[in-house]
Amino acid sequence: MSREAARRDALRALAAQQDLDAVLVTNLLNVRYLTGFTGSNGALLVRTDGPDLFGTDGRYTTQASTQVPDVELVVDRATVPALARAAAGAGRLGFESHDLTVDGLEQLRRVLDDAAAGGRVPELASVRRAVEAQRAIKDDDEIESLRRACAVADQALAELAAEGALRPGRTELEVGRELDARMLALGAEAPSFETIVATGANSAIPHHRPDRTELREGDFLKLDFGATVDGYHSDMTRTLVLGHVADWQREVYALVAESQAAGRAALSVGADVVAVDSAARDVIVAAGHGEHFTHGLGHGVGLEIHEAPGIGQLGAGTLAAGMAVTVEPGVYLPGHGGVRIEDTLIVTDGAPELLTLTSKELLVL
């Protein structure tokens, strides 16, 4: 059985528990997770009393037969109505209320009404983020994809640093584009997100967009970036200094590094996500910089760059083995500069596995 078939079976078991006859999966990443399909249009109907149906349009007929050989194929421009007609006999039909739009639900209801032709119309019930909850726990193949995605990012940064590409006079935009191009050359499908390159005072802006600011001697250079491999996203931040390091820079860096180590050490099976955040945050608060750490500690990564679990003071839940998460505290001093250090890790029964292997010693270029 393919890993996708096993995932569909897990969703089928959940559906049966909730007295659903079928679940209509519309979120495209969830469809990918449950089928292996990577195209831009597809939906899946998982039935407790099988067979399942996969719907896509004519552009993807060949691709669907290769990527999804074990699910019955429905080719139709309008995938959701096509699958809805097939589900019209269901008593209770599950759907993804966090994904389906208001218009999509209206269309779904209309199709079900028409198909019932005056007979019984299926009752609709949201399955909430059931597939996202499955996705939070990664299997060995997914972890291997994440390892490779992290390795590409590590390698790209190492090459740029070795070649002297991170030197005074270059602009944030130039550095960002070279990092992106290097990750592609090393086998990434795409950058994980819009690469952040922030130098000098810009490094105090958590999500600064690279601009024409030039790198200068004595400035922080904060790089937050990642690569996508097999659809899986890596995420890493490193903060370097160009040339001479001032005392205040060394102090802020040491503080964030200590906080980040505490956050990593708190990653364990059963740990509450709020407590993990606190383990790192308390270090920064104790040093009087609590107000300068303005975001959560981390987040899950996988087919999305941000997915479950969220690790922060507003999060809820506990960690489980196989979760892939980031740990990324930061201290941002407006107008001066900021430091963030971020790794991607896998929660295990023992110590977490570190996937982003670039050194976290303060690198002075």
Added chain:
Amino acid sequence: MSREAARRDALRALAAQQDLDAVLVTNLLNVRYLTGFTGSNGALLVRTDGPDLFGTDGRYTTQASTQVPDVELVVDRATVPALARAAAGAGRLGFESHDLTVDGLEQLRRVLDDAAAGGRVPELASVRRAVEAQRAIKDDDEIESLRRACAVADQALAELAAEGALRPGRTELEVGRELDARMLALGAEAPSFETIVATGANSAIPHHRPDRTELREGDFLKLDFGATVDGYHSDMTRTLVLGHVADWQREVYALVAESQAAGRAALSVGADVVAVDSAARDVIVAAGHGEHFTHGLGHGVGLEIHEAPGIGQLGAGTLAAGMAVTVEPGVYLPGHGGVRIEDTLIVTDGAPELLTLTSKELLVL
């Protein structure tokens, strides 16, 4: 007045016509179009009786003040509820039913109910794709961004061809990654979409994903790719031949080129999108290959790679000056090979402006 302010005024006028007191814009690209904001979380409330409100979270406070200086800022993790509370006094509130999810609507209703505290709750009414309709007509700045995005793609392909990168023995994946990396080096923010490189029999698959298939003498090489500049997407397909050209290849190429020229010639203000598709399709049907042209003729491009107007037999509406569209007929012979030729163009009062300038002569490498 900024161009974004003028766009908000146009939406405000439309809202007033529909007796709406305010419109809640949740589609992130529509928010970008109406404000200039490029972050990953934002929503906009346009009020007929002003002032407008822009909502984003704390990561983007600095960016919002730079990019959206002329709209009152609301910083809140939950942007939609925050703006909804501000709109609680409205009699009728417009929203985007094609974008807001079922969960999003439920949350919106809950916030409005709570804010009303037993008083009158705003009536909700969909504005449908009102902002997308605005976006279909590009202004001079947008056209200039599209020109630059097309020029980057043209230049990337020219450089790869000149350097001999498109030669037998290389794989589709290698060629695709080099095209992507070259576009980034030339100033693209990202490829417009997953670059299609399809050679030999793979060229008969309209949306083939690049794989480890090697380029071979005598094969078609189909490249469908584009660059993003200022958020605007270019889209171009060229089909080349490596080495010797067989007669059947020359014939198919000439047919698609003739069809594509007919499609371009049909682009004019007031033209029905179905008629434009037919102008190109009739050429292919007359040659007996109607069944081998399996998709629509083209689509609008802009902040999205596919946007209004759709140009196909299932489309509706007419062209207007300032629309940016693709013209991309193809003939696909399963198991043998296929040809697609695609340009991005601007509809004008006279002849359309061609933005993708790479030659459409059959290029033999």
